Amino acid sequence: MTDSDSASRQLRVIRSLMERATIYRSISAPTALVGGLLSLGGFATAYYAKHHRDHPLSPAEFLIVWLVILALTCFTNVVFLSRGAARRSEFFFSAGMKCALLSVTPAFFSAAVMTPLLMHRPIQLALLWITLYGIGLLATQHFAPRSLVILGLTFFLTGCGLLVTWKHFFMPNPHVEPSALVVSGIMAATFGGFHLAYAAAVWALGEEREEPVPSTTGTENV
Amino acid sequence: MFDFDRLDKLIHEKGRLAIMTLLAARPNWPFQDLKAELKMSDGNLVTHLRALHQAGYVAYRKEILVRPQTRYELTVRGRKAFEYYLRALGEMVRSAKG
Numbered sequence: 001m002t003d004s005d006s007a008s009r010q011l012r013v014i015r016s017l018m019e020r021a022t023i024y025r026s027i028s029a030p031t032a033l034v035g036g037l038l039s040l041g042g043f044a045t046a047y048y049a050k051h052h053r054d055h056p057l058s059p060a061e062f063l064i065v066w067l068v069i070l071a072l073t074c075f076t077n078v079v080f081l082s083r084g085a086a087r088r089s090e091f092f093f094s095a096g097m098k099c100a101l102l103s104v105t106p107a108f109f110s111a112a113v114m115t116p117l118l119m120h121r122p123i124q125l126a127l128l129w130i131t132l133y134g135i136g137l138l139a140t141q142h143f144a145p146r147s148l149v150i151l152g153l154t155f156f157l158t159g160c161g162l163l164v165t166w167k168h169f170f171m172p173n174p175h176v177e178p179s180a181l182v183v184s185g186i187m188a189a190t191f192g193g194f195h196l197a198y199a200a201a202v203w204a205l206g207e208e209r210e211e212p213v214p215s216t217t218g219t220e221n222v
Numbered sequence: 223m224f225d226f227d228r229l230d231k232l233i234h235e236k237g238r239l240a241i242m243t244l245l246a247a248r249p250n251w252p253f254q255d256l257k258a259e260l261k262m263s264d265g266n267l268v269t270h271l272r273a274l275h276q277a278g279y280v281a282y283r284k285e286i287l288v289r290p291q292t293r294y295e296l297t298v299r300g301r302k303a304f305e306y307y308l309r310a311l312g313e314m315v316r317s318a319k320g
Contacts, residue, residue: 004318014243014308022260023249098232205287 015076024096024143026104027151027206028080035073039192043068046184057180062122063115066187067127100140107136122183123166128188131159145207151198159188224238228310231302237262238270242304245280250295279303309315 005221027035050056082092097167111132118125137152139142144152166178201207233242240260244251251259257267271294274280279300285294296304 007314007318010239011308011311011315012241014311017240017243018247021244106255146311 003029003155022096022141022143023145024094024100025145025148026081026097026100027077027137027148027195027198028084029199029202030080030201031073031077031162032195035069036077036192036195036199038069038072039188039195041068043181043184043188043192045199047179050181054078054147058183059120059122059180060112060182062180063119065184069191081159096143099143103139104136107132107139109187111136121177121180122180123186126183126187127159127163127166130155130186131163133191145202147207151194153212156189158194228259228306230307230310230316232273232279232302233307237266237272241267241270241274242279242300242307244295246301246304250293253294256294258288274300277303286308 030031043066046057046062049061082099085094085097087091111129114128114132115125118128118136134152134154135150135158139152143148233239237260241256244256244259253267256262257264260267262270271280271282275282277300278297280294282292282294283295285292
């Protein structure tokens with residue numbers, strides 16, 4: 001083998017190792033915090049409509065409220081991800097970002113397609129969103145940090161569990177759909193509660209810490 | 223003609239190159255994760271990390287979260303050395319092709 005072949009092989013090994021080791025966090029902790037709080041706001045809106053307005057949220061209003069929350073959260077995520085990319089001197093559409101987008105697209109596209117079909121059935125819509133969101137996050141598991149994989153798994157298992165059991169929990173009368181307030185409560189507990197827990201875990205574990213570590217002089221354990 | 227002296231001999235060793243590559247890919251690595259990823263023994267990994275640390279390429283810090291652990295990361299000097307090494311390898315390939 002020539003030196004050039006050896007160098008090429010060395011470069012391929014380096015590339016493959018780096019690709020395997022690169023971690024991309026597609027949801028930053030600040031975004032999760034904002035999204036979680038907005039989700040609680042969505043529940044507060046449903047609560048206000050039911051108790052302080054003459055009628056509760058209609059299915060169309062429910063959809064609008066949660067689409068607005070989604071839009072605001074996505075905007076927040078773009079802001080924080082672009083700041084993070086700038087801090088690391090990377091392009092916003094980095095290789096990690098492209099991989100993440102490609103991974104989540106099938107699940108998120110399915111959710112987008114199913115939403116108009118189920119817009120008059122908020123409970124089914126919510127459970128579909130929860131499950132597909134979990135599947136989308138799990139699709140990034142090969143390069144996502146552990147906390148994000150756990151978040152995806154939690155959404156996925158909760159969505160699947162509720163898809164099987166929701167009639168027992170939320171529909172004592174089989175002919176009556178759960179109210180927008182109940183469905184908003186499920187959304188707030190999952191998209192709100194889970195994201196707030198994720199943000200807290202990321203900060204508590206220091207997973208987003210990226211500041212340079214000061215060089216140490218000892219050699220203990222080195 | 224490529225000057226082979228431009229290749230950093232410390233980084234060029236297979237095990238240390240793998241360590242430098244992983245450290246270049248993430249802000250920092252816990253010792254146990256490095257060990258699992260590289261499938262190296264404790265002693266082997268510690269020896270390589272010590273050599274890289276003594277060259278000023280790798281820094282570490284000890285912390286206690288759930289349990290005590292040591293995290294490693296590239297120093298500025300280590301990152302520059304790694305980038306220089308990659309450039310040198312690239313030039314070696316290019317010079318052979320053309």
